[in-house]
Amino acid sequence: MAYFANRVVAITGAGSGIGRELALALAAVGALLALSDKSADAVAETGTRCAEVGHEPTVSALDVTDRAAVLDHAAATAARYGRVEALFNNAGILHVGSVADSPFSDFEHVMDVDFWGVVNGTKAFLPYLLDAERAHVVNMSSAFGLVGVAQHAPYNAAKFAVRGFTDSLRQDMRAAGGKVRVTGVYPGGVLTSIARSASVAPGIDAAAVARRFEAHVARTSPAAAARTILRGAARGEAKVLVGLDALLVDLVTRFAGSYHERVLDMVFRS
Numbered sequence: 327m328a329y330f331a332n333r334v335v336a337i338t339g340a341g342s343g344i345g346r347e348l349a350l351a352l353a354a355v356g357a358l359l360a361l362s363d364k365s366a367d368a369v370a371e372t373g374t375r376c377a378e379v380g381h382e383p384t385v386s387a388l389d390v391t392d393r394a395a396v397l398d399h400a401a402a403t404a405a406r407y408g409r410v411e412a413l414f415n416n417a418g419i420l421h422v423g424s425v426a427d428s429p430f431s432d433f434e435h436v437m438d439v440d441f442w443g444v445v446n447g448t449k450a451f452l453p454y455l456l457d458a459e460r461a462h463v464v465n466m467s468s469a470f471g472l473v474g475v476a477q478h479a480p481y482n483a484a485k486f487a488v489r490g491f492t493d494s495l496r497q498d499m500r501a502a503g504g505k506v507r508v509t510g511v512y513p514g515g516v517l518t519s520i521a522r523s524a525s526v527a528p529g530i531d532a533a534a535v536a537r538r539f540e541a542h543v544a545r546t547s548p549a550a551a552a553r554t555i556l557r558g559a560a561r562g563e564a565k566v567l568v569g570l571d572a573l574l575v576d577l578v579t580r581f582a583g584s585y586h587e588r589v590l591d592m593v594f595r596s
């Protein structure tokens with residue numbers, strides 16, 4: 327993680343969960359942070375905690391779906407520090423509900439935040455990252471960007487899209503000289519507020535979704551997730567799997583062919 331000392335790093339969705347832990351870990355090694363989140367209060371709290379262990383970060387209220395604001399934020403970050411060396415496109419939301427029961431608006435909202443937010447951040451920061459000696463783009467997909475799961479079509483669609491976008495961007499950057507390394511991150515369940523903040527289709531008990539996530543799905547702490555992500559990003563790894571559950575999903579989807587859904591069903595139900 328010392329790799330990030332004195333590097334200028336922007337993180338979206340830094341007000342909670344994995345984004346907050348990335349910020350705290352990076353602050354502790356002396357990174358210069360540009361933190362943003364849709365929630366001004368939440369990102370201010372992360373900023374205060376980072377300042378206790380490292381340099382005082384800049385904090386901004388920023389909705390990643392607001393393309394003009396994201397472009398302004400990237401320009402302001404580059405102007406403030408004179409350079410940008412890493413971008414973590416971390417902001418994300420979850421929706422739970424079947425295709426039949428979920429309104430179009432939930433599909434659109436999840437795609438706006440989870441996919442278009444990544445595109446907006448990447449395109450806004452890329453000119454500055456390309457100017458750096460060495461730089462990194464780190465995009466948050468999910469284990470649900472590796473396998474389709476019932477009741478998660480909007481999230482699956484967005485996270486699969488992030489995976490394709492990230493893999494293509496990596497090859498663009500290789501063709502452009504390889505100074506910008508591109509990492510896709512695929513966490514399994516991480517104990518954050520994502521399920522508590524999730525939207526649900528009519529008829530689904532939101533509190534029960536959150537309880538089940540916290541009791542049975544979220545096996546990795548956000549601090550441990552941040553450590554794994556930062557290690558992979560510093561090494562410029564193409565693909566970072568977070569948690570044994572994500573490792574298992576990756577293995578089974580690649581090696582069980584058409585049977586992968588049945589195998590995963592058996593594993594996660596047992």
Ligand SMILES: NC(=O)c1ccc[n+]([C@@H]2O[C@H](COP(=O)([O-])OP(=O)(O)OC[C@H]3O[C@@H](n4cnc5c(N)ncnc54)[C@H](O)[C@@H]3O)[C@@H](O)[C@H]2O)c1
Nearest residue numbers: 339341342343344364389390417418468515516518519520
């Ligand atoms: N927690 C998990 O199990 C898990 C698993 C796989 C992937 N992920 C991904 O990790 C990332 C971080 O999620 P988390 O688990 O820390 O969740 P979280 O809910 O704890 O944090 C997400 C943060 O994003 C912010 N945010 C939401 N919409 C935004 C917007 N439009 N613009 C800017 N900020 C916005 C929220 O305010 C919040 O602070 C997300 O992309 C998520 O999809 C999480």
